[in-house]
Amino acid sequence: MQWKPKRHSQLSLHSQIVDWMTSLIQQGEWTIGMNLPPQRKLAEMLEVNRSTIIQVLDELKADGLLETKRGGGTFVANNSWNVLLNKSQPNWQKHIQMSIHKPNYHTIQLINEYEQDVSMIRLGTGELSPELLPTNLLEESLQSMTLNARDIGYSEPKGSKKLRMVLSDYLGKQGIHTSPESILIVSGALQALQLISVGLLEQQSIIFQEHPSYLNSIHPFQSAGMQMVSVQSNERLAETLKTLKGKRQSLFYTVPTLHNPTGRIMSVEERHQLLEICSTLQIPIIEDNVYQELLFEESVPALKSFDHSGQVLYLGSVSKTLSPGLRIGWVVAPEPVINRLADIKMQTDYGSSAFSQKIVAHWIETGLYDQHLGQLRQQLQQRTSFVERILTKDFKEVATWDKPKGGFYIWLRFNEPIVNKGLFLKLIKQKVLINPGYIYDPNDMHHIRLSYAYASLAELQEGLAILLSIIKLQ
Amino acid sequence: MQWKPKRHSQLSLHSQIVDWMTSLIQQGEWTIGMNLPPQRKLAEMLEVNRSTIIQVLDELKADGLLETKRGGGTFVANNSWNVLLNKSQPNWQKHIQMSIHKPNYHTIQLINEYEQDVSMIRLGTGELSPELLPTNLLEESLQSMTLNARDIGYSEPKGSKKLRMVLSDYLGKQGIHTSPESILIVSGALQALQLISVGLLEQQSIIFQEHPSYLNSIHPFQSAGMQMVSVQSNERLAETLKTLKGKRQSLFYTVPTLHNPTGRIMSVEERHQLLEICSTLQIPIIEDNVYQELLFEESVPALKSFDHSGQVLYLGSVSKTLSPGLRIGWVVAPEPVINRLADIKMQTDYGSSAFSQKIVAHWIETGLYDQHLGQLRQQLQQRTSFVERILTKDFKEVATWDKPKGGFYIWLRFNEPIVNKGLFLKLIKQKVLINPGYIYDPNDMHHIRLSYAYASLAELQEGLAILLSIIKLQ
Incomplete structure (x- = not known):
């Protein structure tokens, strides 16, 4: 979201946000039934107090543009459109729900979403760390092309x-x-x-x-x-x-x-x-x-x-x-x-x-590729050792694992079946993102796929410490 | 196909080709039921006489590796595999036939195939001519990236x-x-x-x-x-x-x-x-x-x-x-x-x-994009005029068309319903590739989508002359 209210405007922050949300609904960017971000997040994104957001949402609810559902959450109201222009828009929610392709699991959607937040520590990402990518050599090869x-x-x-x-x-x-x-x-x-x-x-x-x-x-x-x-x-x-x-x-x-x-x-x-x-x-x-x-x-x-x-x-x-x-x-x-x-x-x-x-x-x-692979394997091996040292020191009593023979992952098995969506969400609150085992086997509550390839060494250390502290509280 | 028999080998051309085809079948690259290219094409690809090809095919048929079907065409035999190793391979033809996605129309598959042949004159291609692409500027922008x-x-x-x-x-x-x-x-x-x-x-x-x-x-x-x-x-x-x-x-x-x-x-x-x-x-x-x-x-x-x-x-x-x-x-x-x-x-x-x-x-x-678009529109307009002059001079009695207002195409309508698959194939033999109207409307036998964007001016002139001569023979 790019837009933010202006601090020095003739309009109050509150009015600016009301106008902005109304226009999003009017232009059809926010569609009927769409779930708004939580108040806390809206406040963060727009850089205003949460009380301002609450005031805005109350006004738009009173206008019939938004509505609240049981169990919380604010939605674009079913009749918002009639309210605005007395016109109908396609029922996109229905289009989406009845269509062919399965959505990603909610856990994976959250992973995709939180991966965009650079402040997250990504302990599960199946991707090379930016520092392991041959960025400069790729740039040079573009120049010689x-x-x-x-x-x-x-x-x-x-x-x-x-x-x-x-x-x-x-x-x-x-x-x-x-x-x-x-x-x-x-x-x-x-x-x-x-x-x-x-x-x-x-x-x-x-x-x-x-x-x-x-x-x-x-x-x-x-x-x-x-x-x-x-x-x-x-x-x-x-x-x-x-x-x-x-x-x-x-x-x-x-x-x-x-x-x-x-x-x-x-x-x-x-x-x-x-x-x-x-x-x-x-x-x-x-x-x-x-x-x-x-x-x-x-x-x-x-x-x-x-x-x-x-x-x-x-x-x-x-x-x-x-x-x-x-x-x-x-x-x-x-x-x-x-x-x-x-x-x-x-x-x-x-x-x-x-x-x-x-x-x-x-x-x-x-042969650039082969050269790069040689170095990459070494770097990954160093990362493995680093993570294994932490595991051996801190996780021996709660989990078991095999020494990796290559690639990105340690398939970390916790002795207790504690890896559920609750743990996943708790960790997100602490800015740590994991790939829980249940996305690879719905009945698995024991594993996480720990990746030593993506996060920096400092992040790996910090992320594993947070993981351990939360597990000990379970 | 990369492989060609060696001229100066201890093995005859004929034996080399027999061994090569056998190994393709053995390695599973040529699967059961696969249709071989026509003899003439095989001879061309391998740079041998057609008589050599006939001899090779006869031998492999006698061995039970190939078979001929009614209506012509040589296929990898159903039992070729048993012959070779007494083993079974997946029935890929059945897998393909029963699967979900529709194949391209045969005409479009032929277009995709013949577009790889640089000697073809492409009168229908919905693509900018290589000479209209900003290749040098793109190269420069890679270098500055x-x-x-x-x-x-x-x-x-x-x-x-x-x-x-x-x-x-x-x-x-x-x-x-x-x-x-x-x-x-x-x-x-x-x-x-x-x-x-x-x-x-x-x-x-x-x-x-x-x-x-x-x-x-x-x-x-x-x-x-x-x-x-x-x-x-x-x-x-x-x-x-x-x-x-x-x-x-x-x-x-x-x-x-x-x-x-x-x-x-x-x-x-x-x-x-x-x-x-x-x-x-x-x-x-x-x-x-x-x-x-x-x-x-x-x-x-x-x-x-x-x-x-x-x-x-x-x-x-x-x-x-x-x-x-x-x-x-x-x-x-x-x-x-x-x-x-x-x-x-x-x-x-x-x-x-x-x-x-x-x-x-x-x-x-x-702004590189906008600059490029300005030039491109001019160049396309010049190409339109060039093709229109040819049409006005030579096609006035057999076809009608509208002056293009942009883009790549003239929707050329022939007075007689002559644009069928026969015409399409005849033109391919003359090294001219068209997009017949029937791929956009199965009942349409009147139109071709003539593109002035892809072929060079000389090719457009030659291609249209060939098109005209074949139509006059219809």
Whole structure:
């Protein structure tokens, strides 16, 4: 919100705010049924006393523009519009409620919202800290970039040919042999999931996922009417998948390397086994491998590198390693599958940013990317040690955890089932933002996904101290 | 396709190609049921004689890896995989056929495909010619750009605050008064339609559209289960909308300024009337205004500038004016609607390219954008005159058209109903690509959308001559 009342105006602060709110309702920016921010927050935003806000809201309620509901909260009144102009506006609330796509969980909406507040300490963010991003080198590479007019038009359906050729080489070195024609450039791995959801599955298909799973925190499949089924990886997996699948189409989503949120790494044997089971049952696999390059020790071969029957849809991205703002990821899959996904991508957004694609191709091709990854892994490892020292010192009696083998996360398990929405909200009041385990498994009240990648070391220290003090009060 | 057989190898060309195709099938890049390119095309791509290709295909057919179907065409055989390894692969063709999203029309898939071939003359492309893009100035602005680490992380749900503030000013000058909180940055206007489709409508809602309509050439609403209804703008419009809508949710899609494909401009009276009708019936309007800045003469006020009840979802973009490769557009709507669309955008691709957003903010803020638009309009106007001279000289007896008032297109109407898929394919053989009217209205066999924006002047001249000669042979 940009507007603030003027201190030295002929109109009182109160009148200015009344006029401003009225005009927001009149212009339709504030719609019928919209929930106003709390009084305290309004006062903060407009830099006035809370008493001024109370006076304004009372006046607008008396005018019939606002109304209060039971349980608190002030809303734009149903008949506000009639009051103003005796006209009708679309019932947007109804439009939103009855539409197809699921909203984000409220907890995730709050996370998205509070992440904009720079005073928050972000203990859960799955993103590199600004200080870990190669900002200066990216700036330099922009300066050295030459543009060609053909580069900046609409791109080919599968994305920049140059980037696909560079990726074909790059992936080849990791044992994934693919031609550029079998690669699709997407705006991050999340978009790949969206495209797969509407482009490769009939409605009511089953999406098998690990337990817990990142997929529970987003809704690309749920919003398309798919059924999510969490499975445990044990000796009865084949039997379980066969029974649950029945005659329906299905798909197995896995993060085999540095699993989100647990950080687990699937062994080579487990990988072969999963591929064989899914191959026998004709269940395609989505291998989400966006953390692969952040392994501290030696690399594990991707499922895709053992795949000789076009069973695996492989996802990669630079969002976790180079810059999420680029919005560049890729899918590797059999050519007809890529053609299909590219066709839908063309109908969705006509391709990803040509500028971003050019930057990524440049970084991978010149080796800048590999150099940066080497340094990044070291820096993340230092951050891990720092956080582990704090945990060992202060959390040993209340929680357990595994030493991270790479990536961003420690899957911190509290001995007591205390991680609920109440705790999440209490921490927000103390300016600490966490990713509670229940967004990855609705029944989980034991875990938080602790990220050592985003906050500064000082913030990590302070945030963990606040977390501990609140837990001790529970 | 990158691979080509080696001329000086111990293996014959024929054996090399057999091995290559076998490995593509084995690795699952070519899947069961996949249609191979025609023999002539394969020969061209691999730079061998067609007889070599025939020999290769015969051998692979005899091996059971390929098969021919009635009506021609060579396919990867159903049992190819058993032949190779006695293993099963997912039935991707079935996955694709039964999935949710509609494929592009075959004609549009062909357009997307042939647009990659630089030897084609593109008479229909809705895109600025490479020579009209401000490539050098864009390159310079990249060089002068300073990056801030916070700029290149995940963006706010609604997009870069800076860009939204710049747009709020920019749109204000056009009479559209909106706060940055009521603006959502999207990856082009097409993505806005996708988000609206799944975020603001219940299934089976009615999408009213003009006749003909750009919407017929894309499928964001159809794929989400909406019903498309074309309406004529006449004195019975209110009655028609009321009857067809019934009790269902609905939405009216319009391109009031420089309509795609017809180039028509709605008068101010018509705009007021449409807004009033839709307001009374509580039908929200999507105003797709991406050609607004390409008006040759004076500007027409947007529907949104008359909208005081949050009725209009306004779409803008730089794809038609600055560079489609940026993939940046925007939606202006009431704040709760923008919040909803932003929430879905976060679940779709976590925001648009931060780099692209930064470039666009810079261009608009510094006035570079306005300067460029001035020149661009002049250049487009010169191209219009050039094409009109050709039409007047050569097409007067076979077709009619209106003088364009801006934008990219002449909606060329042939006296005879000759614009069918046969003509489209014949022209492709002559290396000319058109956008036939039937992709905007399935019953239209009279029009082509002639674009004077993309091809060079020499290509426009040659392409039109080829078009004329083929039409005269019909």
